[in-house]
Amino acid sequence: MHKLVLIRHGESTWNLENRFTGWTDVDLTETGIEQAKQAGRLLKAEGYDFDVAYTSVLKRATRTLWHTLDELDRTWLPVVHSWRLNERHYGALQGLNKAETAKKYGDEQVLVWRRSYGTPPPPLEADDPRSERSDVRYAKLSPEQVPLTECLKDTVARVLPFWNESMAPAIRTGRRLVVAAHGNSIRALVKYLDGISDDAIVGLNIPNGIPLVYELDDELKPLRHYYLGDAAAAEKAAAAVASQGKG
Numbered sequence: 215m216h217k218l219v220l221i222r223h224g225e226s227t228w229n230l231e232n233r234f235t236g237w238t239d240v241d242l243t244e245t246g247i248e249q250a251k252q253a254g255r256l257l258k259a260e261g262y263d264f265d266v267a268y269t270s271v272l273k274r275a276t277r278t279l280w281h282t283l284d285e286l287d288r289t290w291l292p293v294v295h296s297w298r299l300n301e302r303h304y305g306a307l308q309g310l311n312k313a314e315t316a317k318k319y320g321d322e323q324v325l326v327w328r329r330s331y332g333t334p335p336p337p338l339e340a341d342d343p344r345s346e347r348s349d350v351r352y353a354k355l356s357p358e359q360v361p362l363t364e365c366l367k368d369t370v371a372r373v374l375p376f377w378n379e380s381m382a383p384a385i386r387t388g389r390r391l392v393v394a395a396h397g398n399s400i401r402a403l404v405k406y407l408d409g410i411s412d413d414a415i416v417g418l419n420i421p422n423g424i425p426l427v428y429e430l431d432d433e434l435k436p437l438r439h440y441y442l443g444d445a446a447a448a449e450k451a452a453a454a455v456a457s458q459g460k461g
């Protein structure tokens with residue numbers, strides 16, 4: 215049996231301001247830093263240890279990983295960064311306030327943009343100053359690989375090659391992975407692992423900074439999954455994420 219630990223980054227400045235974030239590279243708040251440390255303390259108390267860490271190229275996930283590893287006294291672990299673990303790109307919504315957007319377009323429309331499998335938010339123009347296409351960290355990617363918007367289906371399509379080529383082989387060779395990523399890149403992975411339907415995935419929300427443990431069999435099929443720590447608190451935090459998009 216293998217264990218895979220997934221952690222959504224701690225609260226970011228734009229989580230606090232309730233703004234659509236996507237690929238915008240915002241930092242953690244003090245609360246977010248504390249959540250990341252708490253995740254590490256919880257993992258340590260439960261006897262978890264890791265061989266390799268994975269994260270995105272965005273600082274809210276990277277710094278979450280650092281704080282978590284620090285609490286585990288594992289700052290020396292190898293860390294694999296991939297843009298494929300980045301948050302789902304939020305297109306032209308990046309930077310807008312979620313509740314204000316819901317007031318303008320309605321809760322239903324915002325739910326579709328936030329949680330549907332196949333409907334992306336309106337795209338950024340390629341020359342929009344918010345576009346990440348000229349960002350040096352994506353210089354090796356083709357322009358088409360740097361999204362102007364994404365629905366969850368698009369995120370699944372770019373996360374899965376990384377899972378298949380890097381993460382899954384590492385798990386198969388017995389390495390213990392901790393992954394610090396984002397609400398929607400984790401939803402993409404969970405949808406694939408648990409075989410969640412396109413309709414049911416709308417109801418899945420991932421709370422900040424709480425380790426989500428997957429127990430996998432030899433074929434990497436999930437046997438069970440659970441949040442570490444207080445299950446009721448994790449459920450409440452997930453429900454709070456769901457209501458961020460209400461007007």
Ligand SMILES: O=C(O)[C@@H](CO)OP(=O)(O)O
Binds near residue numbers: 229233235301302304
């Ligand atoms: O804004 C975002 O990029 C994500 C995660 O913070 O938000 P949401 O929960 O609305 O998908």
